[in-house]
Amino acid sequence: MSIVLEHVSYIYEAGTPLAQRALDDICLEIPNGQFVGLIGHTGSGKSTLVQHLNGLMKATEGHVYYNGEDIDAPGYDKKKLRSSVGLVFQYPEHQLFEIDVFSDVCFGPKNLGLPKEEVERRAREALNLVGLSEEYDKQSPFELSGGQKRRAAIAGVLAMGPKVLILDEPTAGLDPRGREEILQQIKRLQVQTGMTILLVSHSMEDVAEYVDRILVMNHGRVMLDGAPREVFRHYKELEEVGLAAPQVTYIMHALHEKGFDVDADATTIEEAAGEIMKALGRSETLRN
Amino acid sequence: MLRDITLGQYYQTDSVIHRLDPRVKLGGTLLFIISLFFFQNMWGYVIAAAFLALVIHLSTVPFRYIVKGMRAILFLLLITVAFNLFLTPGTPLVSFFGGHVRITYEGIRLAVFIALRLCFLIIGSSMMTLTTTPNNLTDGMEKMLRPLKLFKVPVHEVAMMMSIALRFIPILLEETDKIMKAQIARGADFESGKLVQRAKAMVPLLVPLFISAFRRANDLALAMEARCYRGGEGRAKMKPLIYQKRDGIAYLCLGLYLVAGIGIGRL
Amino acid sequence: MGIIKAQDVVYEYVKRDEEGNVEGSIRAVDQVSLDIEQGDFIAILGHNGSGKSTLAKHMNAILYPTEGCVWVDGKDTRAEEELWNIRQSAGMVFQNPDNQIIGQVVEEDVGFGPENMGVPTKEIWERVEESLKAVGMYQYRKHSPNKLSGGQKQRVSIAGVLAMHPKCIVLDEPTAMLDPNGRKEVVRAVRALNDVEKITVILITHYMEEIVHADKVFVMDQGRIAMEGTPREIFSRVEELKALRLDVPQVTLLAYELQKQGLDLPRGILTIPELVAALEREKGSLKKDTPEGKDKKCP
Known part of the structure; x- marks a missing residue:
């Protein structure tokens, strides 16, 4: 059970002088249950990549396998794939259309042709998963606050019962409070359901705390792939492509260069503070 | 998907045709289209083709780009041709199905003429939009229609609305594409089913699209007011329309074409 | 009195039910007073719903206070005959880059404001040129705004306001919809306006790193000014910022x-x-x- 990409390339307007390689020979495996952050700036190909994973776009070259099956093989059930690999687009609240929140969340499972009770059971469950209680069920989705709209929209995809959830910039346009809330909700969701989650973002600081693995894309290629601390080690390369590692990384590397005996891989504030205190020989004194 | 439509989208380059006064291009296009309906023989079309070729050449817009835009109306063209081909009475040449369907000499003649007329009409008018920025075009229209102000027609407002609509078309097309994909990801089906089902399937697309359009309109109105927009009164022009020498020459060429085309075409 | 002065400003939205009956009112701005000096770089911080955007809209007479008073360049914003002068002295840049560009070509958009003000043609061109140069977008003057990145679009919007020769520019979350590169671009352009052109800047944002260079910061919460001071003073009150759940x-x-x-x-x-x-x-x-x-x- 996993997603495998084999030499996937995608070319916009192939065969014309305007041809542009949006994805360039991508090989990738995302095992089940992993929480992955996909980072890249606008135009790096990250949005194109995720649309390949649920068959909205078809690779110009190469193959995409879901659970060992080629999703572009003739006769492959794309509709079923889309219910297993849920994709939440950027600004998902712009896709809300029903008269109340509950009906909107029902839209997905209803399209799967499920019986009414099952549709409603799933909708309720999905709303619970994003933390919207029953009191919102009968409200118009257009009257919710920004963060609530986004939750409702995410529930709309969760109600399809996906095994993999892809979120394209789930924090875009939210304020710090909304950003933190959504990210924590997603983390809870992952812990509760064990779902594979792919979080697309252009902010390292946002995802660093939450994910197991970071994929960095640039010019349609996967530039770096590894655990957050491994990826941040390449902060200079990240800088060159217009991305930045979290500030802590810069501080720790700067201190390391100045002769401080610190572990430059520290990624959180607590780790960093501990390292600095240790390097200054202050950690024991504090304990005493 | 929807972004492939290039018919009539402004093609950015610098040419004599691009620099012409929009009023010349508007008037010229109108007269060119009218002239097409006067032709009764092949020569008229030959002259029109030559005129069009000259304009295309001067505009430096690649011919392939123009043809690419034509694909969008190919279906319409084929239907029109088919109708004229099969339904024109006259001297039969071939007949099928026991004479129920037949192709006549007059039918072929008419079908060819109609096809040419339609093609020229579309190429002619897209030459105008390809070489004139929509703003320029609305400016031209505003100035040409200015006399209508006497009859309380809100010329400036209409022109401003048109130019804003044109600016937002690509944005809304892109948005449509996005919403469509998002709803497909939720299992929506826009492609199969009967007409009623298909119409129903449009609801999840249209509701968000309308809401977005209204939100944008609201934002835009605010932004325009914040930049002191208060209608056409007392407004200056960044690019005022003033006839140049080349516009005079263009009018002359147009006149020559009309005399030659209609004179010979109606023989 | 500074370029913008607000005295005990209150703004209430009236909430209506489906039949249009008044259900109650929501106080979006609550007893706000501030005085902004000409040439300052001011940042207003706060999360969504804190009232910061509502306050901003008072600064160029898009909204009028329910109670209290706002003066722009010494003029009461409720004075109808001064409306266009007020809007010309306090320009405004909004959040969504797509929804505030009117022109089909960059230079035409920048010319829109001066056109509305009835500036002579020759001067419009001069203003467009200098404004586009000030934000570093001159080489894109013939481009269609649709082909630009988010950061570039916002810079065009800033140039559009700049061409109106305002005394102060209010930017209402200009970076909220941009990626990190776009944000940097816009903030750099805004700082240049303040440093080089000496224009008063009022930057409304929820990104802390954008306020580091401000002369003065106001933090808003629930319609009120919760904190006020230099960035250093604000940043030294970490616990309070955390309580307001701002991004330190x-x-x-x-x-x-x-x-x-x-x-x-x-x-x-x-x-x-x-x-x-x-x-x-x-x-x-x-x-x-x-x-x-x-x-x-x-x-």
């Missing part, structure tokens, strides 16, 4: 954490070099007086 930069958080653990660092550290330098000093002083120093500091 990691470097400030780390410095705060170290202080809590007993290090003697200056308050309100804003940048990485500052922190590194402070830590180096700390290390130096430790070396000098160890082992006695250790004992002295932690008895």
Whole structure:
């Protein structure tokens, strides 16, 4: 059970002088249950990549396998794939259309042709998963606050019962409070359901705390792939492509260069503070 | 998907045709289209083709780009041709199905003429939009229609609305594409089913699209007011329309074409 | 009186039910007073619903206070005959880059404001040129705005306001919809306006790192001004910022954490070099007086 990409390339307007390689020979495996952050700036190909994973776009070259099956093989059930690999687009609240929140969340499972009770059971469950209680069920989705709209929209995809959830910039346009809330909700969701989650973002600081693995894309290629601390080690390369590692990384590397005996891989504030205190020989004194 | 439509989208380059006064291009296009309906023989079309070729050449817009835009109306063209081909009475040449369907000499003649007329009409008018920025075009229209102000027609407002609509078309097309994909990801089906089902399937697309359009309109109105927009009164022009020498020459060429085309075409 | 002055401003939205009956009112801005000096770089911080955008809309007479008074360049915003003068002196840039560009070509959009003001044609062109140069978008003057990146579009919007020769520019979350590169571009352009053109800037944002260079910061919460001071003063009040759930930069958080653990660092550290330098000093002083120093500091 996993997603495998084999030499996937995608070319916009192939065969014309305007041809542009949006994805360039991508090989990738995302095992089940992993929480992955996909980072890249606008135009790096990250949005194109995720649309390949649920068959909205078809690779110009190469193959995409879901659970060992080629999703572009003739006769492959794309509709079923889309219910297993849920994709939440950027600004998902712009896709809300029903008269109340509950009906909107029902839209997905209803399209799967499920019986009414099952549709409603799933909708309720999905709303619970994003933390919207029953009191919102009968409200118009257009009257919710920004963060609530986004939750409702995410529930709309969760109600399809996906095994993999892809979120394209789930924090875009939210304020710090909304950003933190959504990210924590997603983390809870992952812990509760064990779902594979792919979080697309252009902010390292946002995802660093939450994910197991970071994929960095640039010019349609996967530039770096590894655990957050491994990826941040390449902060200079990240800088060159217009991305930045979290500030802590810069501080720790700067201190390391100045002769401080610190572990430059520290990624959180607590780790960093501990390292600095240790390097200054202050950690024991504090304990005493 | 929807972004492939290039018919009539402004093609950015610098040419004599691009620099012409929009009023010349508007008037010229109108007269060119009218002239097409006067032709009764092949020569008229030959002259029109030559005129069009000259304009295309001067505009430096690649011919392939123009043809690419034509694909969008190919279906319409084929239907029109088919109708004229099969339904024109006259001297039969071939007949099928026991004479129920037949192709006549007059039918072929008419079908060819109609096809040419339609093609020229579309190429002619897209030459105008390809070489004139929509703003320029609305400016031209505003100035040409200015006399209508006497009859309380809100010329400036209409022109401003048109130019804003044109600016937002690509944005809304892109948005449509996005919403469509998002709803497909939720299992929506826009492609199969009967007409009623298909119409129903449009609801999840249209509701968000309308809401977005209204939100944008609201934002835009605010932004325009914040930049002191208060209608056409007392407004200056960044690019005022003033006839140049080349516009005079263009009018002359147009006149020559009309005399030659209609004179010979109606023989 | 400064360029913008607000005195006890209250703004209430009236909420209506489906039949249009008044259900009650919501106080979006509550007793706000501020006085902004000509030439300052002011930042207004707060999260969504804190009232910061509503307050901003009072600064160029898009909204009028329910109670209290707002003066722009000495003119009461409720004076109808001054409306266009007020809007010309206090330009406004909005959040969504797509929804505020009117022109089909960059230069035409920048010319829109001066056109509305009835500026003579020749001068419009001069203003367009200088404004586009000021935001570094001159080479894109013939481009269609649809082909530009988010950051570039916002710079065009800023140029559009600049061409109206305002005394002050209010930017209402201009970076909220941009990626990190776009944000940097816009902030750089805004700082240049203030440094080079000496225009008063009022930047409304929820990104802390954008306010580091401000002369003065107002933090809003629930329609009121919750904090007020220089960035350094604001950043030294980490606990309060955390309580308002604002995004404190990691470097400030780390410095705060170290202080809590007993290090003697200056308050309100804003940048990485500052922190590194402070830590180096700390290390130096430790070396000098160890082992006695250790004992002295932690008895």
